[in-house]
Amino acid sequence: MSAPKGPEATPNELMVVAAARALEGRRVCFVGVGLPNIAVNLAKRTIAPQMELVYEAGVFGASPARLPLSIGDPTIVTGSTATVSMHDLFGLYLQGGRIDVGFLGGAQIDRFGNLNTTVIGDYAAPKTRLPGSGGACEIAINAKEIMVIMRQSKRSFVERLDFRTSPGHLDGAAHAERVRHDEGWLSAGPTVVVTDLAVYGFDADGEMTLRTLHPGATLDAVRESIGWKIRIPTGDVPTTPPPSAEELRLIREELDPTGAYV
Amino acid sequence: MSAPKGPEATPNELMVVAAARALEGRRVCFVGVGLPNIAVNLAKRTIAPQMELVYEAGVFGASPARLPLSIGDPTIVTGSTATVSMHDLFGLYLQGGRIDVGFLGGAQIDRFGNLNTTVIGDYAAPKTRLPGSGGACEIAINAKEIMVIMRQSKRSFVERLDFRTSPGHLDGAAHAERVRHDEGWLSAGPTVVVTDLAVYGFDADGEMTLRTLHPGATLDAVRESIGWKIRIPTGDVPTTPPPSAEELRLIREELDPTGAYV
Amino acid sequence: MSGATGSKLHTMRDAIAAHVHDGDTVAIEGFTHCISFAAGHEIIRQKRRNLTLARMTPDLIYDQMVAAGCAKKLIFSWLGNPGVGSLHAIRRRTEPSALAPGESLLEVEEYSHHGMVGRYVAGAHRLPFYPLRSYSESDLPAANPLIRQVESPYGDGKIWAVPPLNPDVAIIHAQRADAEGNVQMWGLLGCQKEAAFAAKRVIAVVEEIVPTETIRADPNRTIVPGLIVNAVVHEPFGAHPSYVQGAYDRDNAFYREWDAISREAAATDEWLREWVYEVPDRAAYIAKMDAARLRALRPTPAPSGSVDYGDYR
């Protein structure tokens, strides 16, 4: 492959590429709106060509001919293997246990991967009214694995959520394990968080832990943009492998030619 | 109309014609297998052309080009207005309250119109194993009105059912009213029973009462083929109006040309 | 042998006048696809007030109706401009700091997507509740006390439940219907069928009126029977800026433009004046639109192909 033709990869491009690569080996992916949409479509064009894209709007096995702006775009229907009612999509496919991985984002995440997409401030009199759950709450519970993609900052990576819309590892792995068992969750919870600075995993306690730093990002930048003392493994932190020329070309020329998202 | 070309109407023909006429003014009819199927198709060709035929197999607005043997015949699908899953048919159409009248039959009926289609004898060790409920139990509860068509005999019109598959007026109108209200039934219960000898209605107590005697039938024949003391109004019992030439022609030439059913 | 019961064709003006009343619970459904903006605009023009507006995704149409003062309450599961960002007019009625003098906060009643679907399903199936696996360890049940738990009768614990939703009127858009209101739809089905069956009254808005024979040639394509439809409105392009699969594309540019327009109450009012109040109907709206913009939304054909039902006689 030739070198990227454009400028160096931007933080958003690093985020999208790292998220796409996290999907390696996954078969059935529930696609969210925005950055997850680009990441999943990039993965299908690179390391996960066999992956089936599921859109909550009611499409299984989508082959979008263009990048859809919304998750209800007509291009996800034409040429798909199955277009179904939302009752079937949420009941048979998601709750029925057919989804390997769901991608979520949010306005706030805590150290255990719990997510807030509902309000900033008090629920009854919010400072900021956010979109709410959509399918996120049930994706968090019924997809076998959750990946999170969001930009990090002290406003978004917080010690305490203003509202827990979608459960992650709750107050830690022990609590989460008990609830998952008692309430029949399919989800093993969040496994990966990809940001504009780094990739995180979750340790045995269910707490977020730094895995790799994106090229150009520093530990100081990571620490300064997280509202709790983030766990960092001892020793050298590996660098996230940089995007290939082909990945950047796909993002810049095919998936987001107008630069609207990335 | 000219006089019927064939022989005099048979008891079965009288039964089918009387049942068809009982449908006058009804809009949406749930069609059962066998004699109800013929009665409903006759009604649609005569006094109820606007009637929508609903088949539990999943068809709304059927226009069968031939008389279907089973209620799942391909002729009920082709040219229908909607063909749907059985989940939709039983959930949205029947339980959702869209059915005006359901036709039922049975091996046994009691004075309150309760029906048995499950077993003769003990349930665990039956003398005769009958087909069971099919959709009858929920039709009896969710169709707004029930009509019954069955041949009468002391074996079928019984003092006490061996098994109550589908509820009618229970132990009488007072009991039935209370249960209908408490459990949210849509059904007003059975209103008409058509046999090979007569047409019955139900009085204010919810008990079956003779309405009209078919031409040629006698009160003695009626009494001798019912296992309880049937209520007969004082005074002259009217005669069921005889079939028209056109009704007989439709049965004999169009609906049942081989005489398989009637 | 047709079950024809006569035409239910009406103008949008007459359909809204007859079936949408002040104080009603209204569900204009359609998930991204087939949203009847034409009906929403007519409700604004007819100045309906105190409506409870139910939709999974309120989308621009409820942002416009809220801005126009039609609503007192929202029932929803995702409150945003899909692919773009916020619904600013609704935010101005849900965030106390943004509230204009004299305005009150909208009531909100929120669920997840599966919960909203389940509410319509329960309403349509006449069930007292719909059970689902969601909400566990979420703050949503605390925020909405109508999200409750139900005990399984099989000894395997509790599951979450939502109550039935039975709108006074459901308004659905689709590709085609016959004059009796037998509606056929393809592409994203959303919960058009469930909302229609759950509602007390149904207005079906379609791109095309077809002969009953067209419907009856493919009965598995029917999502809603004429039996439950009160009015059929023939309104080509009636879903714009939403879309109709095979007929026109989503006008994504407008969804982005609305983000700018709706950030200020004055610009929002001005848009409503120009594109809703001073436009008598959808035909005039289309005539007012840039013809090249409209043309650019037409896709090239992608035929489904035909299947054989067989003629059995």
Add this chain to the structure above:
Amino acid sequence: MSGATGSKLHTMRDAIAAHVHDGDTVAIEGFTHCISFAAGHEIIRQKRRNLTLARMTPDLIYDQMVAAGCAKKLIFSWLGNPGVGSLHAIRRRTEPSALAPGESLLEVEEYSHHGMVGRYVAGAHRLPFYPLRSYSESDLPAANPLIRQVESPYGDGKIWAVPPLNPDVAIIHAQRADAEGNVQMWGLLGCQKEAAFAAKRVIAVVEEIVPTETIRADPNRTIVPGLIVNAVVHEPFGAHPSYVQGAYDRDNAFYREWDAISREAAATDEWLREWVYEVPDRAAYIAKMDAARLRALRPTPAPSGSVDYGDYR
């Protein structure tokens, strides 16, 4: 951009050998329409034993499988020969007075139609129960203690419930699929979709294998995705004497003939010998049938017509 994962095409012999085991709960579904007699006959030939056979309407196929000794239990909602009368082989195993020496009664677990549909729906949606309005004041709950009541969490009383049914294997017949197992069907849909999603393994039997492009040209026609299908069997005429909408008619004459054949155990055994055991596969069954009888079952065409999905790029 296809999600192709390779062919799942197998012979019926291999599909049954791999996916149907002694003691399994098996659902060969299809309401009158699209009943896989080919699969049932292969199960008989492979001498599976102690099966729990689930079907809304056991129909002739389970009468034949019971006569052949495959079954220990039936789960059903209507036990008859539709339009004709009784299933005599099953009656001989459910009425003590008719039981042959050495034979035992079949276990029976019975519901109503809506109850059976609900059992598959609960299984497919991973729900602990399915609520429905039926059974009230019927003796069915006394006969089947798995029919229970559940309390609504909204203070409006109790409603009836059935438990989920998750067969070990569901076998569905349909008009067409691609080699990956994306199945399309039209006409009576029965509960093919729900049974397939509820099952641990799925065998899809179809009249025609089509290119993936044919499936993708009409995605709303897909009832079951390849994702949940373990084996695809190409078996033209595999539903006879049941039927396939648009392909062939129900062989009503055979349904009547079976009434006479099945009244005597010896005649039943003789029929099984001639038409199942001594026939290696469905192709041989068809070759053995009267060609004129087959031809008479073909309907004249009744095309659905094509709709436009639009090409959006």
